[in-house]
Amino acid sequence: MPPNGRLTRRALLQTVAVAAGLAPCARAGLADPVPADFAAALRQAAGQTVYFNAWGGDPKINDYILWAAGELERRHGVVLKLVKLNDTAEAVSHVLAEKTAGRGDGGSVDLIWINGENFAAMKASALLFGPFTALLPNFRLVDPARNPTLLVDFTVPTEGFESPWGMAQFTFFYDSARIATPPRSMKALLAWVQENPGRFAYPAPPDFIGTTFLKQVLHELSADPAVLQQPSDPQQFTVISAPLWDYLDRLHPALWRQGKAFPESATAQRQLLNDGEVDLYMAFNPADASSAIAQKLLPETVRGLVPEAGSIANTHFLAIPFNANAKAGALVAADFLLSPEAQARKADPEIWGDPTVLALDRLEPEERAAFDRLPEGVATPRDLGRALPEPHPSWVAALEQAWIARYAR
Amino acid sequence: MDRALRPVKSPPLLHAGAAALVPLAVQAVVIGSVGLGLLFLALPAFGYLPALGRDGFDLAPLRAALSYPGLVTAAATTLVSGLLATIVALVLGIGTIAVLDPLGRGDRRSGRWLRRAMLALIASPHVAVAVGLAFLLAPSGWLLRLAAPLLALDRPPDYLLVNDRAGLALALVLVVKETPFILAVGLGALHRLDAEPQLRICRSLGYADSIAWPKIILPQLYRLIRLPVFAVLAYGLSVVDLSIILGPSLPPTLPVLILRLTVDPDLSSRMTAAGAGLLQIGLVAAAFGIWCGIESLAARMIKGGTMSGRRAVPAWITSIIRRSILGVAGIALMLGLAAIAAMALWSVAEVWRFPDPVPSAFSLQTWDSVAGALALPLWNSIGLAAAATALALATAVACLEFEDRIGAAAGRRGQWILFLPLLAPEMGFLFGLEVAAGRLGVTGSAGAVLWFHLLFVFPYVFFSLSEPWRALDTRYARTARCLGAGPWRVLLRVKAPLLRAPLALGIAVGLSVSLSLYLPTVLAGAGRITTLATETVALYGGGDRRVLGVYAILQTALTAAIFTAAVLLGRPRRFHRSA
Numbered sequence: 001m002p003p004n005g006r007l008t009r010r011a012l013l014q015t016v017a018v019a020a021g022l023a024p025c026a027r028a029g030l031a032d033p034v035p036a037d038f039a040a041a042l043r044q045a046a047g048q049t050v051y052f053n054a055w056g057g058d059p060k061i062n063d064y065i066l067w068a069a070g071e072l073e074r075r076h077g078v079v080l081k082l083v084k085l086n087d088t089a090e091a092v093s094h095v096l097a098e099k100t101a102g103r104g105d106g107g108s109v110d111l112i113w114i115n116g117e118n119f120a121a122m123k124a125s126a127l128l129f130g131p132f133t134a135l136l137p138n139f140r141l142v143d144p145a146r147n148p149t150l151l152v153d154f155t156v157p158t159e160g161f162e163s164p165w166g167m168a169q170f171t172f173f174y175d176s177a178r179i180a181t182p183p184r185s186m187k188a189l190l191a192w193v194q195e196n197p198g199r200f201a202y203p204a205p206p207d208f209i210g211t212t213f214l215k216q217v218l219h220e221l222s223a224d225p226a227v228l229q230q231p232s233d234p235q236q237f238t239v240i241s242a243p244l245w246d247y248l249d250r251l252h253p254a255l256w257r258q259g260k261a262f263p264e265s266a267t268a269q270r271q272l273l274n275d276g277e278v279d280l281y282m283a284f285n286p287a288d289a290s291s292a293i294a295q296k297l298l299p300e301t302v303r304g305l306v307p308e309a310g311s312i313a314n315t316h317f318l319a320i321p322f323n324a325n326a327k328a329g330a331l332v333a334a335d336f337l338l339s340p341e342a343q344a345r346k347a348d349p350e351i352w353g354d355p356t357v358l359a360l361d362r363l364e365p366e367e368r369a370a371f372d373r374l375p376e377g378v379a380t381p382r383d384l385g386r387a388l389p390e391p392h393p394s395w396v397a398a399l400e401q402a403w404i405a406r407y408a409r
Numbered sequence: 410m411d412r413a414l415r416p417v418k419s420p421p422l423l424h425a426g427a428a429a430l431v432p433l434a435v436q437a438v439v440i441g442s443v444g445l446g447l448l449f450l451a452l453p454a455f456g457y458l459p460a461l462g463r464d465g466f467d468l469a470p471l472r473a474a475l476s477y478p479g480l481v482t483a484a485a486t487t488l489v490s491g492l493l494a495t496i497v498a499l500v501l502g503i504g505t506i507a508v509l510d511p512l513g514r515g516d517r518r519s520g521r522w523l524r525r526a527m528l529a530l531i532a533s534p535h536v537a538v539a540v541g542l543a544f545l546l547a548p549s550g551w552l553l554r555l556a557a558p559l560l561a562l563d564r565p566p567d568y569l570l571v572n573d574r575a576g577l578a579l580a581l582v583l584v585v586k587e588t589p590f591i592l593a594v595g596l597g598a599l600h601r602l603d604a605e606p607q608l609r610i611c612r613s614l615g616y617a618d619s620i621a622w623p624k625i626i627l628p629q630l631y632r633l634i635r636l637p638v639f640a641v642l643a644y645g646l647s648v649v650d651l652s653i654i655l656g657p658s659l660p661p662t663l664p665v666l667i668l669r670l671t672v673d674p675d676l677s678s679r680m681t682a683a684g685a686g687l688l689q690i691g692l693v694a695a696a697f698g699i700w701c702g703i704e705s706l707a708a709r710m711i712k713g714g715t716m717s718g719r720r721a722v723p724a725w726i727t728s729i730i731r732r733s734i735l736g737v738a739g740i741a742l743m744l745g746l747a748a749i750a751a752m753a754l755w756s757v758a759e760v761w762r763f764p765d766p767v768p769s770a771f772s773l774q775t776w777d778s779v780a781g782a783l784a785l786p787l788w789n790s791i792g793l794a795a796a797a798t799a800l801a802l803a804t805a806v807a808c809l810e811f812e813d814r815i816g817a818a819a820g821r822r823g824q825w826i827l828f829l830p831l832l833a834p835e836m837g838f839l840f841g842l843e844v845a846a847g848r849l850g851v852t853g854s855a856g857a858v859l860w861f862h863l864l865f866v867f868p869y870v871f872f873s874l875s876e877p878w879r880a881l882d883t884r885y886a887r888t889a890r891c892l893g894a895g896p897w898r899v900l901l902r903v904k905a906p907l908l909r910a911p912l913a914l915g916i917a918v919g920l921s922v923s924l925s926l927y928l929p930t931v932l933a934g935a936g937r938i939t940t941l942a943t944e945t946v947a948l949y950g951g952g953d954r955r956v957l958g959v960y961a962i963l964q965t966a967l968t969a970a971i972f973t974a975a976v977l978l979g980r981p982r983r984f985h986r987s988a
Binding site: 051053055056057058059062063066081083084085086087089090091092093094096097098099100101102103106108109116117118120121125197198204206256257258260261262264265267268270271272274275276277295296297299393396397401404405407408409 | 458459460461478479482547548549564565567568569571572573574653657658659660669671672673674675676679759760762763764770778779782843844847848850852853935936937939943944946947948949950951952953954956
């Protein structure tokens with residue numbers, strides 16, 4: 001049972017009540033009735049405007065969404081508008097502010113690009129609409145049996161409250177012109193950094209990539225990584241995380257700027273490599289460097305690698321807030337973004353390079369051919385190795401707080 | 410006859426009644442907005458947030474904020490860099506006026522060039538100047554790229570200048586952006602003071618200009634620009650975007666720390682953030698207190714100097730002071746202009762890596778690829794700025810006209826209220842105001858964005874208009890009344906043409922302030938209404954200086970065009986003999 005079972009169940013009950021037509025005796029006033037099936041959703045969606053809240057820092061991702069918006073309008077009459085966020089939590093804040101203000105419908109956010117702690121927080125506070133994935137025809141093309149992260153987001157069961165959109169695996173990228181034999185484990189990384197002081201940096205947690213770096217180190221150093229799948233409890237935390245702090249205490253003096261300043265985001269860290277200030281960077285998208293090289297944002301000598309022990313992997317999703325104004329339109333958009341056509345385009349490193357969530361053997365041959373035709377990125381690791389599971393979300397908060405308390409006071 | 414003798418300041422009550430409503434309404438809207446913002450900040454700060462099931466009142470959020478790791482350091486860095494930046498910007502701004510244009514006439518060639526350079530800096534978006542400056546000063550930055558061939562560097566050295574822990578880089582960008590602002594405001598105020606006859610009297614008493622100016626003109630000038638100086642101080646203490654780019658990272662400044670808390674996925678952090686928001690308000694209040702202390706200290710020093718009756722300072726001392734002021738101000742100006750130039754170069758670069766002094770490959774591809782996505786934010790920016798400025802200008806004119814009709818004292822009472830939105834820290838009241846707007850159900854509408862914009866646009870428009878308006882010789886209006894013109898006719902046919910230049914400047918200032926607003930636009934618009942400013946900040950996250958360069962140059966060009974148009978439109982009308 002999830003740790004926030006009580007709240008989650010309440011959310012489920014509310015949604016079921018609404019879906020079963022009990023809404024009049026609950027808090028009524030839904031401008032947009034919840035569609036019973038996808039055909040109904042398609043009918044209702046025509047003419048709706050869907051405000052899609054997504055991190056908007058990357059023009060190539062924005063262009064992809066613009067393409068999807070054009071297709072959605074042409075095929076289904078759904079107007080998809082991208083609301084560019086600097087941080088997904090901004091959208092969570094909006095929904096929370098609306099709930100505070102008693103706005104139970106007609107909300108300003110229709111669809112969110114989300115995963116991890118943001119999903120856990122929204123689910124626990126009953127801020128989500130659903131379960132809805134069973135309504136989506138294209139959800140049948142996903143094979144959760146092969147990849148558990150499709151149904152378990154940072155150990156929190158998705159329970160149909162979010163629909164998978166893309167895959168991610170923590171990948172290291174290095175400049176092969178400067179490093180002949182790159183470090184392939186976190187221990188080797190420490191040794192390399194100590195030999196080459198000032199040539200490595202990681203974004204300061206709570207940045208997503210910075211926190212994932214901590215998780216990767218902890219996972220590799222920990223005697224029993226299975227405990228990370230359990231909620232972290234304060235007493236155990238000190239013992240379990242001790243090797244991590246010992247590692248960082250030794251790493252920091254040899255970091256870029258002696259660890260006195262940290263890049264403020266993953267993209268800032270990538271820019272540092274392009275500026276020649278560091279020789280390594282990390283990203284969640286294995287095709288990040290291939291795509292950045294194509295855009296001339298990185299030297300052509302950059303190559304990717306996954307540590308020998310494997311690396312943290314997860315899935316990113318699309319969710320619909322409880323008070324979304326255009327739920328039918330959001331469902332149609334989520335389904336389209338899950339379609340083989342949209343997924344194949346997304347996986348193209350020249351367009352975005354985000355790995356697909358679809359099980360290729362469930363596709364029609366011509367749909368699969370679109371994936372087979374995709375160019376292999378020059379800097380994308382050929383073998384992604386083992387996918388390590390994300391720790392329970394409570395570890396994120398615990399690690400971030402402990403990191404801030406140790407290094408940012 | 411009888412009518413002609415009636416003083417112009419006691420018009421029929423009917424006009425006064427209608428006009429009197431305007432300033433009161435403005436004050437009510439401002440107080441209401443700031444008050445609502447503070448209320449919805451204070452509620453969660455004291456433990457009340459029903460959406461998270463917290464419906465009691467306690468001090469837990471405040472306590473959580475106070476014990477948050479790094480908060481004390483963050484507050485101290487914020488305070489020091491904010492105060493330091495304000496002092497330096499004030500000294501440089503006023504010092505430059507004293508050296509280059511002590512009478513505020515703008516007739517010397519140096520003065521004209523100064524104004525143009527200032528304009529470029531005022532017009533460029535904060536984020537772009539900050540990114541440009543960071544790129545200039547970083548170990549892999551432009552300055553070292555230019556020097557790299559001489560130093561035989563193949564990889565950048567590892568030193569900490571940008572993001573330094575003391576917040577000096579942050580203070581530097583604030584100085585670069587705020588000195589031109591102080592200069593502009595100071596020149597406007599100096600225009601009103603009529604310094605020439607005063608200095609002439611001093612000269613006749615044997616005082617050299619170099620000592621009479623600080624003794625006689627400076628105190629009067631400072632009194633006129635005091636509110637904008639406080640606004641600069643409040644801005645320096647509350648700024649978020651510049652602080653993320655150039656400020657310290659461990660811990661960040663207090664406003665950035667609050668922002669981090671508000672976007673923490675753990676929703677209960679919103680309450681800690683609200684608590685820290687209250688502390689931020691306390692910090693600004695404390696800084697205001699310290700500033701008042703500095704003011705009275707400076708006043709005592711100047712007074713002591715004045716009472717000494719000293720007629721002149723040795724020429725070598727004035728010369729050192731002049732040179733150091735011009736030297737430092739010149740460096741700040743050059744850094745700012747170089748930052749903009751760097752961004753312009755990036756916008757046409759394809760590849761530009763260390764240690765190349767200029768891009769190794771040029772391309773217009775960035776402009777090409779951005780062009781498609783540009784139209785909507787561009788028109789949104791222009792539409793919003795035009796609407797906000799038109800409303801602000803009409804309201805400001807109504808307020809000032811009320812002053813003329815009722816008597817100046819009544820109008821000036823409560824004038825500081827109009828500046829509340831500039832003095833209250835953004836991270837404090839805007840988040841509360843967003844919740845209030847959500848309650849009213851207007852979030853995400855153009856109306857809400859206009860409302861938030863007006864809170865910031867109006868005080869600037871009002872300030873650029875009020876001093877020249879009050880300085881207007883009342884005898885023009887009186888003469889017109891004597892000739893039988895009604896108050897409306899006097900306003901439209903006498904005052905408006907005479908105030909052509911300040912009206913044009915007010916419009917330009919209003920437009921440029923609206924164009925630069927980021928946080929108010931995002932919060933009121935729920936991110937749905939995109940402008941050049943919101944796009945620039947969103948794209949900053951993408952880490953592509955080329956794209957940022959395009960937006961920076963566009964925003965600078967747009968604002969600069971507006972100011973240039975204002976200068977041209979504000980030129981006095983020529984009267985031709987033959988029609």
